[in-house]
Amino acid sequence: MAGTVEQKLAAQGITLNEPRTPMANYVGFVRSGNLLFVSGQVCANAEGKLIAKGKLGAGVTIEQGYAAAQGCGVNLLAQVKAALGDLDKVVRVVRLGGFINSAPDFLDGPKVLNGASDLMVTAFGDKGRHARTTVGVASLPSDAAVEVDAIFEVS
Structure with missing residues (x-):
């Protein structure tokens, strides 16, 4: 049976799929003590198709970009569920790092990254509030519009 966090997500119409296999010589996550570092995730849907492709x-x-x-x-x-088996083991979302595939004059990267930030607060409530960095970049793998990595405190 799904935990409380997954039930909250399901009530919003959000389901978790099997995590994507890394595209190169790295792993999807690394746990060190009570911290879980999750590798950057591009904006692919369950079928592996990019939700948004190209430059903001x-x-x-x-x-x-928000989507x-x-x-x-x-x-x-x-990835967190694969690492822990249960999202209820997340103590806090510590940090999100957002990479926005941007035209040189695009200045609204923070508005785009709110898509990931808002999801964390929806899932975890106040424990989902986090530190954050948003960076505009010249390109991302497969011309993805957005990539986000994260650090979680876990039990």
């Missing part, structure tokens, strides 16, 4: 500010809208960041958040949580 040059064909991809803020709304599409893509939310998809990255779902993929992060899938």
